[in-house]
Amino acid sequence: MSRAYLFPGQGSQAVGMGKELAEAFSAAREVFQEVDDALSQKLSKLMFEGPESDLTLTENAQPALMATSMAVVRVAEKEFGVDLAAKGAYAAGHSLGEYSALCAMGALSIADAARLLKLRGQSMQKAVPVGEGAMAALLGAELDLAQQVVAEAAQGEVVGCANDNGGGQVVISGKKSAVERAIEVAKAKGVKRAMLLPVSAPFHCAMMQPAADAMAEALGKVQLSAPKLPVVSNVTAKGESDPDDIKKLLVQQVTGLVRWRESMIWLKAQGTSQVAELGAGKVLAGLMKRIDKEVEPVSVGLPAELEAWAKTL
Missing domain, CATH: 3.30.70.250 (Malonyl-CoA ACP transacylase, ACP-binding)
Known part of the structure; x- marks a missing residue:
C-alpha cells in the first residue's frame, strides 16, 4: 500500500482539540509545551478550554492546528514506534497544513513552525482591514x-x-x-x-501581498531542511523536496490558489492508495471521498484512532 499523510488547514479547529492526546500521552504534552514556549503563550490552554472566539482567531488557529498534527505525529513515533517516512511516500497539507507537513517530515522544527504560523496568521489579519x-x-x-x-x-x-x-x-x-x-x-x-x-480576512488572493512579503522575510531567516518525504505544494500540486524551492512556494502560497483537488489527483497518479489525515477534524478525509473514491481516507486525531491506525501499519 502506498500511503500519503495529510495535514488539515484552518476551519478544522475546535475547542478541546489535542486534549485527549495530552491526557493520554507524554509525547503529546511535550509538543504542546514546546509550542507554548516558542510563542510565550498558553496556546494549549486555549486549545483545550477555549473560548472558541479566541481559538478561531487566525493567529491562534494556525499554530494550534499544527500543534495538534505534530502531537499525533510524535505519539505515533514515540508511543507506537511508527516510522512515518518508512511507511509513507508523500505528505501534503491544506494551506497552513503545508507547514505541519514540513514539520512532520523533519524539514522545520516545531518551534520555528509555531512562530512562522503565528506570524502568518497575524500578517494575514493585518493585510486587509476587517470588513474590506x-x-x-x-x-x-x-x-x-x-x-x-x-x-x-x-x-x-x-x-x-x-x-x-x-x-x-x-x-x-x-x-x-x-x-x-x-x-x-x-x-x-x-x-x-x-x-x-x-x-476574518480574504485569504489566498492578491490582497494578501503584505502577508506574503512578511513571510518571505521570516522564511529567509529560518533553517529549512529537505523533507524526509516529498511534500506536495499547494502552488504546484506536486511533490517538492528542495528547501529553496519550498521556501519560495510557501511565499507564493499566501496569495495563490490552494490546488487541493489537483494535489489529490497527483497523489493518486503516483499510486497512493491511502491518505491518513493526521490532526484535528475530518475535513480532508471527507474531501478525498469526493475527489476519488478508490483512495482510502483515514482520520487520525484521537487516541483510539491513532492506536487502531498504528496497528495496521
Whole structure:
C-alpha cells in the first residue's frame, strides 16, 4: 500500500482539540509545551478550554492546528514506534497544513513552525482591514466555472479563486463588494449554492501581498531542511523536496490558489492508495471521498484512532 499523510488547514479547529492526546500521552504534552514556549503563550490552554472566539482567531488557529498534527505525529513515533517516512511516500497539507507537513517530515522544527504560523496568521489579519475583504464558497461548481464567475464579477476589483477543494467545492476570495457580486453571478450561472464564509480576512488572493512579503522575510531567516518525504505544494500540486524551492512556494502560497483537488489527483497518479489525515477534524478525509473514491481516507486525531491506525501499519 502506498500511503500519503495529510495535514488539515484552518476551519478544522475546535475547542478541546489535542486534549485527549495530552491526557493520554507524554509525547503529546511535550509538543504542546514546546509550542507554548516558542510563542510565550498558553496556546494549549486555549486549545483545550477555549473560548472558541479566541481559538478561531487566525493567529491562534494556525499554530494550534499544527500543534495538534505534530502531537499525533510524535505519539505515533514515540508511543507506537511508527516510522512515518518508512511507511509513507508523500505528505501534503491544506494551506497552513503545508507547514505541519514540513514539520512532520523533519524539514522545520516545531518551534520555528509555531512562530512562522503565528506570524502568518497575524500578517494575514493585518493585510486587509476587517470588513474590506470576504470569502465565499461555491458549492456545485468546478474550477473552470468558478474562474468564469470571478472574471465576470471583478469589474476592476480583486476577486479570485482561493481554494479548489474538489468535489464541486471552490472557495473565492477578494474585495467584499466583488465577492458579493460573484455570489450573484454564480447563482445566475446555476451554481447550486453560493454563500459568504465566516472568515476574518480574504485569504489566498492578491490582497494578501503584505502577508506574503512578511513571510518571505521570516522564511529567509529560518533553517529549512529537505523533507524526509516529498511534500506536495499547494502552488504546484506536486511533490517538492528542495528547501529553496519550498521556501519560495510557501511565499507564493499566501496569495495563490490552494490546488487541493489537483494535489489529490497527483497523489493518486503516483499510486497512493491511502491518505491518513493526521490532526484535528475530518475535513480532508471527507474531501478525498469526493475527489476519488478508490483512495482510502483515514482520520487520525484521537487516541483510539491513532492506536487502531498504528496497528495496521
